[in-house]
Amino acid sequence: MTVHVDVAPTILDWAVERAGWDEETAERKFPQLTEWRAGTRRPTVKQLERFAKATHAPFGQLFLSAPPEESLPVPDMRTLRGTGITRPSADLLDTIYQCQTRQSWFRDHAVENGMEPVAYVATATTDDDPTVMAQRMQEVLGVDPRTEPLAPSWSAAFRLLSDQVEASGTLVMVNGVVGSDTHRALRPEEFRGFTLADDLAPVVFINGADSKSAQIFTLLHEFAHVWLGGSALSDVVPGEEGGPPEERWCNAVAAEVLMPIESVRSTFRGDLSAEGLDVLARRFTVSTLVVLQRLVDAELVPRERFRELYAQEEERVLALFAETTENRSGGGNFYNVQSQRLSRQFARAVVASAREGGTSYRDAYKLLGTKKHSTFEALAERVGTR
Incomplete structure (x- = not known):
C-alpha cells in the first residue's frame, strides 16, 4: 500500500526558498507542489x-x-540591497560547512606540525587608517600597483594575488558551485565571499561564479577581515555607505591596495565615458564600479554626480556579466579547477599527511573531493606534491 504523508505548507515553502528556486522552477520540478501546499493532495514518502x-x-x-x-x-555582514533574500540558501550553508571542515583539519595539522600562528591575524582594528593598512598589506603581498599594473589581465592578477595571499599563510578557496556539483551554482547576489578567521588556519572563500574583477576585490576585502581577526559573510558592495563598519573598512583597504589614491589623482584624465572608465579599470585590474568609487574618494567626481554615474555603470556591468555568463564555456581542466576550489596549500598538506600515514587515504579522498587513487595522484602532481 502506498503511504501518503502530511507536510506543512510552510515547510514546503521553506524548502523551496532554501533551494533558491523561484515559483516557476518549483512548479516545473514538482507539478504536484500546488496541491501539496493547498492540502488537496498529500505526497508519498518516495515523492517527499x-x-x-x-x-x-x-x-x-x-x-x-x-x-x-x-x-x-559566521557573522552576517551583507547588505543584501534589493535582493529579496531573507534566509541562507542550502548552497551557501553547505559551502560554509565544507570550508569549516577543511579548516578544522588544517588547524589540527598545523598544531601537530608545530606551525607558527599567522603573523598578521587580528593585528588591525577599524580605527586604523585604511591607507596605512593597505601599505602594510601591499608589503606582505609584495605588490605595488602605483608603479605598474599588477598583471596584464584580471585573471592573471587574481592568480597573482591569490598565490601571494596563500604564501602569506591564509588559505584561499575559490568555487562557483557547491563542492563539485555543477548543478548547484553559487549566486553572487546572495554572497561574494566569506572569511573564517583563525590564528593558525585563516580561510577566505571567493564566489567563483562572480566576475573576475569582482573576485579580485572580494579577495582583498576578505583578506582585510583576516587582519581584523573576525569571521564574516560578505556581499562586498564597493562604496557602500551603510552596513557594518567592518565592511566599510575592508572595502576601503581593498580599494587602496588595488588603486592607491595618489595613483588615481595622477592617472585620471577627466574621461568619464564607458571607454575612459574601462581604461582605468584595466590599468588597476579592478571593476569600473571601483574606479568610480575611487574617483569620488579622490574628490575628482562630486558625490551627487557619482550616484548617477554609478547607477548607469552598474546597469552596463550587470548586462555585460549576464552576457558573458550565458556564453561561458565549460569549467576547464578538472585538476586546475579542483586545486583552486581546495586551496593549493590545503591540498598539499592533505596529500603529504596521507603519504606519511597521518591521515587515512579514505579521509584524504573525502577532504580533497576525489574518489579514486589515480585522481588523488593526478591532483597531487597538479599542486606540486609528487
Missing part, C-alpha cells in the same frame, strides 16, 4: 524523498510543524 534530495533539505525536517531556525555559522 525526491523533493528533499532536489531541494537539499534534510528529509526529517520536512515533518516539522514549522521551519527550523538555520542560523549562519
Whole structure:
C-alpha cells in the first residue's frame, strides 16, 4: 500500500526558498507542489524523498510543524540591497560547512606540525587608517600597483594575488558551485565571499561564479577581515555607505591596495565615458564600479554626480556579466579547477599527511573531493606534491 504523508505548507515553502528556486522552477520540478501546499493532495514518502534530495533539505525536517531556525555559522555582514533574500540558501550553508571542515583539519595539522600562528591575524582594528593598512598589506603581498599594473589581465592578477595571499599563510578557496556539483551554482547576489578567521588556519572563500574583477576585490576585502581577526559573510558592495563598519573598512583597504589614491589623482584624465572608465579599470585590474568609487574618494567626481554615474555603470556591468555568463564555456581542466576550489596549500598538506600515514587515504579522498587513487595522484602532481 502506498503511504501518503502530511507536510506543512510552510515547510514546503521553506524548502523551496532554501533551494533558491523561484515559483516557476518549483512548479516545473514538482507539478504536484500546488496541491501539496493547498492540502488537496498529500505526497508519498518516495515523492517527499525526491523533493528533499532536489531541494537539499534534510528529509526529517520536512515533518516539522514549522521551519527550523538555520542560523549562519559566521557573522552576517551583507547588505543584501534589493535582493529579496531573507534566509541562507542550502548552497551557501553547505559551502560554509565544507570550508569549516577543511579548516578544522588544517588547524589540527598545523598544531601537530608545530606551525607558527599567522603573523598578521587580528593585528588591525577599524580605527586604523585604511591607507596605512593597505601599505602594510601591499608589503606582505609584495605588490605595488602605483608603479605598474599588477598583471596584464584580471585573471592573471587574481592568480597573482591569490598565490601571494596563500604564501602569506591564509588559505584561499575559490568555487562557483557547491563542492563539485555543477548543478548547484553559487549566486553572487546572495554572497561574494566569506572569511573564517583563525590564528593558525585563516580561510577566505571567493564566489567563483562572480566576475573576475569582482573576485579580485572580494579577495582583498576578505583578506582585510583576516587582519581584523573576525569571521564574516560578505556581499562586498564597493562604496557602500551603510552596513557594518567592518565592511566599510575592508572595502576601503581593498580599494587602496588595488588603486592607491595618489595613483588615481595622477592617472585620471577627466574621461568619464564607458571607454575612459574601462581604461582605468584595466590599468588597476579592478571593476569600473571601483574606479568610480575611487574617483569620488579622490574628490575628482562630486558625490551627487557619482550616484548617477554609478547607477548607469552598474546597469552596463550587470548586462555585460549576464552576457558573458550565458556564453561561458565549460569549467576547464578538472585538476586546475579542483586545486583552486581546495586551496593549493590545503591540498598539499592533505596529500603529504596521507603519504606519511597521518591521515587515512579514505579521509584524504573525502577532504580533497576525489574518489579514486589515480585522481588523488593526478591532483597531487597538479599542486606540486609528487
